Amino acid sequence: MGIKIQLSKARENPFARSPTLNTVLMVEKFIERNSGDFNIRGFWENLPKKIMWQTYLVILDYLQSINKIAIDSEEKIAYIWSPETAAFYSKRKRVKI
Template identity: 40%
Template sequence: MPAEAEKRTGYHSPTLDSIKMVENFIRENSGEFKKTALCKELPKQMMYQTFMQIIDYLHESDKIAFDSEDHVCWIYNPEVVKYYNNREDLRIK
């Protein structure tokens, strides 16, 4: 559990469907919203604490980043990950 989320009380653990919904929304609207506005624009509403737990997870897993004005930006590129995962010279022997 992210350290910041551990400090919060009364939050609900996000479901996989909720995580995917937030991921897809951020991917489709990368750089358009700050966290609060993004939470309000989601297709389905959720508790802000749950939303923040998802944001913490996505940030720690390097799927999102925040620009200089705190807009949420999608940065994960599965093609790059696949490329490096398939390189034999990068394998631990």
């Protein structure tokens, strides 16, 4: 619950840092390699390059909104993106009602 409040505050802040593509990719790759090992703050403290907390929250919000990561009740981050599953569903015919 705490992460939702923090992420929504970061999203509403007009002065929040806009991350570069390289920064987003760095965070995503680090989460992918260390999925489930750290909580939100632990990932931030162990990133290969230091970034601002607000920027980090914006990146987490983005990755969560495109279903690449999930955050559990203990605030541990897991990488959930599966290219194989995405390819499978993208090839399916749409169901018409």
